[in-house]
Amino acid sequence: MARKVAVYTRISRDDEGDGLGVTRQRQDCERLADLRGWSVAKVYEDNDVSAYKRNVRRPEYELMLSDLAAGLIDGVVSYDLDRLARQPKDLERLIEIFDNRKRLTFATVTNDIDLSSADGRTMARVMVAFANKSSHDTARRLKRKHLELAMSGKSSGGPAPYGWQKDDPNKVDLEAARHIRAAQNEILAGVRIGTIRTRWHEQGIGRPREGTKRTAHHHVEFMLTNPRLCGYRTYHGEILLSDDGEPVIGEWETINTVEEWEAVCSAVAERKRANPSPAAGKPLARKYLLSGIARCGLCHNKIRGQISRLWKPGSKVSKYNYQCSVVNGGCGKVGRVGEPMEDLIIDLVLEEQRKRAAEDGSPALMEWLGEAEFKSVSDDIKALTTAANNREITMSSVLQILPDLERRRDELKLERARFQRKLKRAESVSEGIKNREEFRDLPIERQQEIILHSLSAVVVHPAGRGRRIFNPDLIEPIWRE
Structure with missing residues (x-):
């Protein structure tokens, strides 16, 4: 055998x-x-x-x-x-x-x-x-x-990242770049990456990997925070520095300025610090516009949205309402139907922002006041590094001065990123939204950002006994000064 x-x-x-x-x-x-x-x-x-x-x-x-x-x-x-x-x-x-x-x-x-x-x-x-x-x-x-290719700013091969042309990874794909910039502006306006990921999946954006149903969350995050966007060359996931301590610049076309890229990275990092990864089945996204913004007029506790117990498909009863909850530490005595209250607040906010825009006219171009100091500190670091490489100064002397300069440079970079983020947010809020329908088409995070730009809270006063008809006089918006 x-x-x-x-x-x-x-x-x-x-x-x-x-x-x-x-x-x-x-x-x-x-x-x-x-x-x-x-x-x-x-x-x-x-x-x-x-x-x-x-x-x-x-x-x-x-x-x-x-x-x-x-x-x-x-x-x-x-x-x-x-x-x-x-x-x-x-x-x-x-x-x-x-x-x-x-x-x-x-x-x-x-x-x-x-x-x-x-x-x-x-x-x-x-x-x-x-x-x-x-x-x-x-x-x-x-x-x-x-490493040699990286130090010279060249690509090491492989498929072109999203944002650049497949047949020429050094040239920007204009359509993809437009999607990236739009998503970055949404992040600066408070929109979650998960919301962007869902929309990209529905629209077929982002080059999802072959064999996967949708692009993974961390892949979308990387597409929007990739150092390559502002020209920085990376090596093993880290920004590569030249001998003088400056980031190595690649030979490809860029999609962002360094300041724009830093602002997006700062927004993503701050959101992660504020909202650590939730447990499975407990998403961070709010479903209701005024959750956490509305407050009870009796106990002043935050009011959150919830599905109405009386609502059924096809019924005329409001699908959801805002209720002061005993479970969340409230008195449980104040509640209001959801849609009319939201419509009222949306109309008031849009009208207030239109008036403010008409009064202020075109906003003056804002400049970051720390630019001169940042340039001075960066030049000092570069000069020290060059002197050490040329053996004009001992390494011991360099290490006594350099850490403090690097610390100050990093602080200033963070301040610049926060400034850019604040500026982008102000620009996004000032963009004219014509009516309530256009407002409702925005992601929920973006809607809340617009509301909070004008209001610090919405106080819901008790309606009393008897038949309850929605009374706008019992909804008190607290305007920001």
Whole structure:
């Protein structure tokens, strides 16, 4: 009876995605098995999978070892030993199976090694050690090459990030850039990334990865805060600095200025600090416009929106209302139907903002007052670094001065980012919204930001006993000065 053997094929990179490399290996292995009179029971194929990287799992290799240990196959045929293993630990696992199961068959197309003998195992270990060293040397050379490319501001290859043309990653994709800028403005106006992600998914924006239903939250966040947007070159996820301590600038077209990019990053970071990741099933997004803004006129506790118990599909009863809740520490005595109260506040706010815009006219261009100091501190850091590189000053002297300068520079960068964010928010609020319908089309976070730009709170006074008809006089807006 012919021995049942496995054919194992592997290739580290299949750039074309056509699997021709592993196909050629399989054909040669099957030809060898046929010459030896063995029957190929199964082909195990790991295409486009590295055997050198420690954090990469080869599913077909693991399955082959399991089947070999279980006695489902009687041996292995591979094109070469380095197709099977480039890490000594992977070879030792295979040798251990050969120890436990005698008379197993092992062969390669390039040369035969007897894993059942001490000499054969020694030779196999030496060959894997040399293959591992070869992979290590290649990885080291590639790492040095990528660092050199990065320092010169060049791209290291790979697909173009969203925002740049697929066929030329140095040129901006104007349509994608427009979506990115619009989303960044929304972030500065208080809109959540999750809201942007949902809309992008509905509109097919953002180049979702093949095989995924929608772009992941952290991918959308990275698209909107990628240092590449303002020209900064990164290396292993960090902004790369030149010898003089300045960020390395890439050779591609930019979508943001440095100040715009910093403002967006600051807005995202501050939101994360204010709202840490919620537990599963408990989203941070508010469903109701005046939740947390409306307050009870009796106990002054915050009032939140909730679905009306009396509402049913098709009924004339309001779908939701605002109720002072005992559970949240309130008196539970004040409530109001949702839609009429929201419509009243929206109309009042839009009218107030239209009047303010007419009185103020075009807002004067605001400038950040710390720009001169920031430039001076940055120039001092650059001068110190250059002097140290030229051995004009000792490193000991540099380290006594540099930390304080760097700390002040980082403080000023944060102040600049906050200023830009505040400026963008003011600009977004001043954008004319013609009517209530346009207001309702905005994301809920954006609506709340507009409301809070004019109001600090909305006080809901009790309506008293008897038939309750919505009375706008019992809704008191508290205007900001």
